[in-house]
Amino acid sequence: MITEPAQSQSAVTSASGELYPSLALQVDPTDVAPRSLASYVPLSGAFAAFGKVPVTPVPGLIRDDGALAQTRNGGVEIDSELPHLPADDLNKVLAHESVHLAQQQSEDGPATTGALEAEANQLAPAMLHGDAVWPSLAAPAHVPLKQEPSGSRRPTASEIAELNRAFEAATGGAGRRRQDHLRAQQEYIRRLRQLVAERNPIETNRLILDQYSPIQAAVEDMSIGQANRRPISISVSPDQIQFIVRFQVRFRGLAMDAARQRFPMLQQNLRAGVSQVWGQRLSRLPSLVRGREFLVTPIVELISDEAPRNRDYWLVDVDPGVTRAVTDPEDGTMKISPRNAGEPDTLGHESLHLFGLMDRYIDNRSTGRSMGFRGSGNPNTSAGSTGATRGDPLDTGRGPILSEDLDFLFVQLDVYERVIFDGLPPSDAALMRHMGWGHAPRLRELLQSAKNAPDAAQSIRESLDRAENRILLDLSAETERDRLRRETALPPPTP
Numbered sequence: 001m002i003t004e005p006a007q008s009q010s011a012v013t014s015a016s017g018e019l020y021p022s023l024a025l026q027v028d029p030t031d032v033a034p035r036s037l038a039s040y041v042p043l044s045g046a047f048a049a050f051g052k053v054p055v056t057p058v059p060g061l062i063r064d065d066g067a068l069a070q071t072r073n074g075g076v077e078i079d080s081e082l083p084h085l086p087a088d089d090l091n092k093v094l095a096h097e098s099v100h101l102a103q104q105q106s107e108d109g110p111a112t113t114g115a116l117e118a119e120a121n122q123l124a125p126a127m128l129h130g131d132a133v134w135p136s137l138a139a140p141a142h143v144p145l146k147q148e149p150s151g152s153r154r155p156t157a158s159e160i161a162e163l164n165r166a167f168e169a170a171t172g173g174a175g176r177r178r179q180d181h182l183r184a185q186q187e188y189i190r191r192l193r194q195l196v197a198e199r200n201p202i203e204t205n206r207l208i209l210d211q212y213s214p215i216q217a218a219v220e221d222m223s224i225g226q227a228n229r230r231p232i233s234i235s236v237s238p239d240q241i242q243f244i245v246r247f248q249v250r251f252r253g254l255a256m257d258a259a260r261q262r263f264p265m266l267q268q269n270l271r272a273g274v275s276q277v278w279g280q281r282l283s284r285l286p287s288l289v290r291g292r293e294f295l296v297t298p299i300v301e302l303i304s305d306e307a308p309r310n311r312d313y314w315l316v317d318v319d320p321g322v323t324r325a326v327t328d329p330e331d332g333t334m335k336i337s338p339r340n341a342g343e344p345d346t347l348g349h350e351s352l353h354l355f356g357l358m359d360r361y362i363d364n365r366s367t368g369r370s371m372g373f374r375g376s377g378n379p380n381t382s383a384g385s386t387g388a389t390r391g392d393p394l395d396t397g398r399g400p401i402l403s404e405d406l407d408f409l410f411v412q413l414d415v416y417e418r419v420i421f422d423g424l425p426p427s428d429a430a431l432m433r434h435m436g437w438g439h440a441p442r443l444r445e446l447l448q449s450a451k452n453a454p455d456a457a458q459s460i461r462e463s464l465d466r467a468e469n470r471i472l473l474d475l476s477a478e479t480e481r482d483r484l485r486r487e488t489a490l491p492p493p494t495p
């Protein structure tokens with residue numbers, strides 16, 4: 001639990017950030033004109049090439065063709081009722097169709113409809129999740145692939161076998177695949193090395209910022225993994241990193257009619273607070289992410305006083321019995337007073353706690369005020385506060401989250417790994433997805449293992465060297481195996 005001290009009287013205001021809502025959420029449900037695929041669904045990696053593919057709403061597609069959507073000739077058609085669906089549901093349908101678009105890029109060895117559908121069902125969630133995926137099956141573009149409204153049917157054994165065979169063929173057999181997998185890990189580590197080097201000064205800055213709040217920083221480090229992340233969806237595309245965060249709002253002791261009247265104001269303040277805290281440019285982060293736009297898009301819905309807790313959402317619990325806002329990151333609940341509901345600053349600040357970040361200011365009991373001091377010097381001897389002057393919202397500032405904290409969060413949420421995957425050749429990324437990470441470490445684990453080393457940077461370099469050496473060893477073993485196989489397959493030499 002993170003309980004807020006009384007509001008500071010001396011909080012410093014700074015430039016507020018900007019928030020760009022999800023394009024999918026901006027789609028006017030009454031507008032059924034064709035739009036591009038990218039205007040509905042986040043497209044990662046190789047799928048980004050389908051951004052301009054037209055999505056045409058067709059009246060009666062479900063009724064006449066028994067299909068929610070179909071893909072043919074480089075275009076997607078959806079039933080004209082579909083744009084009325086919640087963005088999440090529509091995204092699922094269109095992710096499935098995006099896999100069909102990819103399947104229809106190649107005409108060799110047309111697969112059975114059942115296997116094509118099974119592969120689309122298998123890959124669509126990973127694609128939406130921002131993972132780099134690419135199908136192994138192929139189909140001619142002129143044959144429409146229809147998505148049945150019944151949802152995902154379980155694939156048959158023969159469809160699964162067909163999928164596995166296609167994957168084998170696409171990756172050139174087991175030996176070749178193991179070599180490609182190892183080379184994919186090499187490439188991954190090469191990019192990770194550059195990231196590690198560029199992150200180093202950012203991490204050092206954060207240590208300096210926290211030199212007088214070591215306990216908060218240590219507790220944060222230990223507990224951040226326990227935060228309820230189920231409400232967060234992260235998607236990565238060549239020009240964007242987007243977090244979609246889902247909130248439910250409950251007004252304690254209010255009937256639904258009364259709650260509905262209060263809800264729009266809270267929703268607006270929550271969006272404003274989130275925009276202020278998370279509206280952050282990535283210009284101070286490593287080059288891997290620097291050119292991308294960063295979006296945090298809240299989806300906010302009202303629930304009744306009696307609705308059971310659904311951990312797929314963060315809960316904003318408006319309770320007249322609350323005197324100070326308190327957030328429980330592990331459950332993903334912020335309890336606020338009705339007065340807090342009118343304060344974007346408080347709502348934005350509490351959203352940092354939902355991600356598992358901890359306060360950096362301290363409560364001065366003698367003055368009854370919150371004191372900001374992060375990065376400023378010893379709180380017992382100094383009155384100034386560079387934390388606050390940078391508008392640090394974890395301190396007493398009201399600006400966007402500091403880039404040092406955003407970097408820390410990117411590490412914790414594996415955002416950098418997603419971006420590396422997004423930039424790998426699709427076949428490399430697909431191999432690592434199918435066959436695992438092999439010797440490639442996660443950044444989070446790498447940093448953890450170097451934590452107590454006398455020279456953390458040196459220790460990380462050594463870990464990466466060891467991983468690369470293991471890859472090289474495995475590669476030479478594979479090459480040797482390959483050579484033996486070829487030699488034994490040769491006809492005996494003629495005298």
Ligand SMILES: [Zn+2]
Pocket residue numbers: 002003004349350353358359
């Ligand atoms: Zn706080």
